[in-house]
Amino acid sequence: MITAHHLKKVYQTGEIRQEVIKDLSLEISEGEFISLVGPSGSGKSTVLNMLGCLDTPTKGDITINGSPITGMNRTKMAHFRGENIGFIFQSFNLIPVLSVYENIEYPLIMIQNLPEEERKSRVLTLLEEVGMLDHKDKTPDKISGGQMQRVAIARALVTNPKIVFADEPTANLDTKTAHMIIELMKKIQREHQTTFVFATHDEKIVSNVDRLITLVDGEIVADQRMNK
Ligand SMILES: Nc1ncnc2c1ncn2[C@@H]1O[C@H](COP(=O)(O)OP(=O)(O)OP(=O)(O)O)[C@@H](O)[C@H]1O
Ligand SMILES: [Mg+2]
Structure with missing residues (x-):
């Protein structure tokens, strides 16, 4: 589903050039639930x-669902991301002036341009699935951190999407809420065969x-299958 070959990433900040990823290759299959760990x-x-698809490698190739994404221009990449990928951030990144309902609906208007009826049915289904139906008309400042993350999951x-990337999705949550969020993501993975990749x-x-998958200094030092 995802293949990455010989990725290299160099950040250039003024005079300082930092090679963060040197030569990283990776394959991810459909429906996998993966953690990417390693020191800060x-x-x-x-x-x-x-x-x-939020940033481009300095070198190397990435293919997602058979489409080579390296080499796509920004517009094409944004479109591809909208159709195929969900992203969950540590700080939720909800839009403060929109209601819970409107935050979840937003990608459907901006990216997929779906008719209203279809949008409504999808948003309501997800609101139900993440347990936020009763809060749908509130703005994000009126709900808790765990609830914000549930909204962010619904939005993603x-x-x-066939693939969801989550960067430290539980870092701002208390233990109990973090557990709930993890269970929610597992349930979604089981029911929809969504691939999840977490940095955590x-x-x-x-x-x-x-x-x-364990990263140290931009290199994969371990790649373990967990038996459960
Ligand atoms: N936009 C950027 N410009 C310049 N350097 C960056 C940029 N983003 C990250 N870096 C540098 O790249 C290195 C890797 O950063 P990255 O954010 O990928 O690490 P991380 O494993 O996610 O860390 P953490 O666990 O703290 O989130 C760091 O040394 C960081 O300073
Ligand atoms: Mg990080």
Whole structure:
């Protein structure tokens, strides 16, 4: 489903040139539930952003669902991302002036341009699935952190992506809420065969995944299948 070959990422900030990823190759199959772990600064977010079409590698190729994404221009890439990929951020990134309902609906208007009836049915289904139907008319400042993350999950899933990338999705949540969010993502993975790739420090996520990839200094030092 995803193949990455010989990825390299160099960040240039003024005079300083930092080679964060040197030569990273990786294959991810459909429906996998994967954690990317490693020390702070090891390149987890960088890898996730490249695989998730939010940033481009300096060198190397990425293919997602048979489409080579390296070489696509920005517009094409944004379109491809909208059709195929969901992204969940540590800080939720909800739009403050929109209601819960409108936040979830937003990608359908902006990216997929679906008719209103279809939008409504998808948003309501997801609101139900993440347990936020009763809060649908509130703005994000009127709900808790865990609830915001549930809205962010619904927003990431509303376009029916085959792949969801999540960067530290539980970092801002208390233990109990983090557990609920993980269970929710597992349920979605089971029911929709969605592929999930998490960058995380959270042991609670790590103990739940099928596969654990460890990065150190931008290199994969371990790639383990977990038996459960
Ligand atoms: N936009 C950027 N410009 C310049 N350097 C960057 C940029 N983003 C990341 N870096 C550098 O690249 C390295 C890897 O960063 P990255 O954010 O991928 O690490 P990480 O594993 O996600 O860390 P953390 O666990 O703290 O989130 C770090 O040294 C960081 O300073
Ligand atoms: Mg990070």
